[in-house]
Amino acid sequence: MKRIAIALFVTSVLHASVAYGQPVAVELSQTGGYSTEQVAAVATQLRAFGELAPQRLRFNVEVAWAVRSADDSDVFGAAYPYDGGLQVIEAYGERTFLPGRALFGIKAGRYRTPFGISSASDHAYNGFMRAPLIRYDGYYALSNNFLEQGVDVIVGSPRLSFEASVGVPGDVGHAKRRSGLDTVLRGQAAFGPIIVGVSHIDTRPYQPATFARGHAVFTGIDVRWMRDGVQARGEWIAGRPFDGTTTTGGYADLIVHRPGMGPVSAVLRAEQLSYEAPAPFALTAQRYTAGARIRVIDRLSAEIALVHHTHQLPQRRPTALDVGLTYSLRRD
Amino acid sequence: MRWLCFTVGALLSVSTTPAAVGGFELLGTVHAGGRPKAHAVVWLDVANGAGLRPLRQPKKVVLDQRTSTFFPRVLAVQVGTTVDLPNNDRVFHNVFSFHDGKKFDLGLYPVGTVKQVTFDHPGLSRIFCNIHPNMAAYVMAVETPYFSVSDAQGQFTIASVLPGSYTYHAWRSGGADLTGSVVLEAGKPLDIRWP
Numbered sequence: 001m002k003r004i005a006i007a008l009f010v011t012s013v014l015h016a017s018v019a020y021g022q023p024v025a026v027e028l029s030q031t032g033g034y035s036t037e038q039v040a041a042v043a044t045q046l047r048a049f050g051e052l053a054p055q056r057l058r059f060n061v062e063v064a065w066a067v068r069s070a071d072d073s074d075v076f077g078a079a080y081p082y083d084g085g086l087q088v089i090e091a092y093g094e095r096t097f098l099p100g101r102a103l104f105g106i107k108a109g110r111y112r113t114p115f116g117i118s119s120a121s122d123h124a125y126n127g128f129m130r131a132p133l134i135r136y137d138g139y140y141a142l143s144n145n146f147l148e149q150g151v152d153v154i155v156g157s158p159r160l161s162f163e164a165s166v167g168v169p170g171d172v173g174h175a176k177r178r179s180g181l182d183t184v185l186r187g188q189a190a191f192g193p194i195i196v197g198v199s200h201i202d203t204r205p206y207q208p209a210t211f212a213r214g215h216a217v218f219t220g221i222d223v224r225w226m227r228d229g230v231q232a233r234g235e236w237i238a239g240r241p242f243d244g245t246t247t248t249g250g251y252a253d254l255i256v257h258r259p260g261m262g263p264v265s266a267v268l269r270a271e272q273l274s275y276e277a278p279a280p281f282a283l284t285a286q287r288y289t290a291g292a293r294i295r296v297i298d299r300l301s302a303e304i305a306l307v308h309h310t311h312q313l314p315q316r317r318p319t320a321l322d323v324g325l326t327y328s329l330r331r332d
Numbered sequence: 333m334r335w336l337c338f339t340v341g342a343l344l345s346v347s348t349t350p351a352a353v354g355g356f357e358l359l360g361t362v363h364a365g366g367r368p369k370a371h372a373v374v375w376l377d378v379a380n381g382a383g384l385r386p387l388r389q390p391k392k393v394v395l396d397q398r399t400s401t402f403f404p405r406v407l408a409v410q411v412g413t414t415v416d417l418p419n420n421d422r423v424f425h426n427v428f429s430f431h432d433g434k435k436f437d438l439g440l441y442p443v444g445t446v447k448q449v450t451f452d453h454p455g456l457s458r459i460f461c462n463i464h465p466n467m468a469a470y471v472m473a474v475e476t477p478y479f480s481v482s483d484a485q486g487q488f489t490i491a492s493v494l495p496g497s498y499t500y501h502a503w504r505s506g507g508a509d510l511t512g513s514v515v516l517e518a519g520k521p522l523d524i525r526w527p
Contacts, residue, residue: 121464158442
């Protein structure tokens, strides 16, 4: 799968401007960051995407290479793992149909687990440089590095849709789920500026089978509201990472980009995680983030975030300042 | 009767098709740092407005949203043009422009929805999505029908140019605006160069 995806990616790069005259593009993002937790990170992300005529098959291939100086913190772990190796993140083709007022879409390949607010651009370097606690590899919940290898179908209408994904795990990073059939179900409704989604996943635990038995099962609700440059969003999940344990938690974000703020977007996050398990393995934590994303010039953006957490997170310091720089190029 | 219809049809055709304007096809190239430059906008002002073509609304100008990206990344339109901004992604988008040029905020809208913006003032508009911060595009509105955007080889074409003196302008992302005077005639290319 990895070889096929890389071959597809290289082909896309080589033919970015000539594929049947259709818009095919390649994006390169180079990111560097430093946290006062004394963790530095650097990452390169390449994405090739577009639409192939005449079938109007849309494709998206994303690969990433990233490394960080220490692994005992979750800083910079927002969208891809920092393993130091080349990772195929996504590689899928999709086709969407809009017959009348209906919506039907099918996606096949390797894609991010469609549970809740799950797209890369919702989490990567938008002012937040850490994944939400419920979406980081090591906290007994979900992970932004969960990937499905399978088929995803969406039906309904643009404002009321139901999505089902069936596949096997193709995770990257430290939290790799055991092999087995995954199912993810999601319903989403939009009411004016409000989008509400409910998701359910039944999958295998990523912890060792020696103590993590049964299935990992989570249900979550996500809400997004946006108006006049102010976005509020959040997720809340509850479930079990494996038999005999439960995890509940969520986050609420406020992202503000009003006309008078120029190139600055301000971000705020409050979040909580509670993992209930026999002592001493239980984990409870709250974390608060205040930050900003600044578009320095057209291709260069800076992110800065002040993070404070309480209780038991395995971080080096309870308060940290994270900074990041992202330089992006695109070729059509 | 048949001849009458033919004559009326021919007259209507003469009064509405661009071919009636005549002129030649101006070919040109754009370079920056010695290399061909894509996505540069080139436009011509006509001295004293002589030979200026009337506003010609194309059938449809589209700034598409797909794969969480705007296509094209750089769009040039004549002032007064209405641009369609369809969402062709499965995710919602919120297109806005705050900083320069046309200011608007289209709000959240889903796949299959088309919103429209009329660019009624000249200048550059920077277009973003409030949900996906990596989405960015430029719309340059110009007060002339003589404009073009360079392709991947740095080449551009401006149709129906009448021979004469013009002031040219060129813009590209991250570069200084260029302007200059040129006398154009058929077969004479226009080369735009940034250092």
